[in-house]
Amino acid sequence: EVQLVESGGGLVQPGGSLRLSCSASGFDFSGYGMHWVRQAPGKGLEYVSAITGDGGRIFYADSAKGRFTISRDNSQNTLFLEMRSLRPEDTAIYYCAWGYSYGFDYWGQGTLVTVSS
């Protein structure tokens, strides 16, 4: 059974940093790309970042470029999202997601990040 479990969310002040983790199980983690998608309270889904299975290619949405860093540890089946210079508009539930092909077949339960003073 595929499972994705995010952690690391919480309350952080504007300008602060946070590191999210996503622990994966039930599939060949190192063989697939992984994704981060976020959802602000009461708003729609927003694509954030992706990383290929070997970590060799990384992609960021404009909202994440220069502030967020995606990475993975294939020995621990874990995906990370390091977030710096956080802004109130980064407040959202952050989901990690995975799919066999070009859809996101599986999603974690999400971890809430709140940026507020």
Next chain:
Amino acid sequence: QSALTQPASVSGSPGQSITISCTGTSSDVGTYNYVSWYQQHPGKAPKLMIYDVSRRPSGVSYRFSGSKSGYTASLTISGLQAEDEADYYCSSFTTSSLYVFGAGTKVTVL
């Protein structure tokens, strides 16, 4: 990358069919057959309903179907049921090797 365009809301009576549209550009929907649809109930994570324009994952009801013409993809729900009431999002792979989502459509079962 601009969001795909979806209607804010669609409604229908039980048993009816409804269709949600999703309009993109030549950078996404118009170029790739990698359109997917997600259902999200309040407080829950999204669930994949359709991928690659018209393919249904195992376990998804046959009442859900997808199609595409030009820059517009569509999700049709036939035999509408109360449990179908949810938010629906389309998504497409893009020429930037990123994904883009639509703003979401709230489906109401009357």
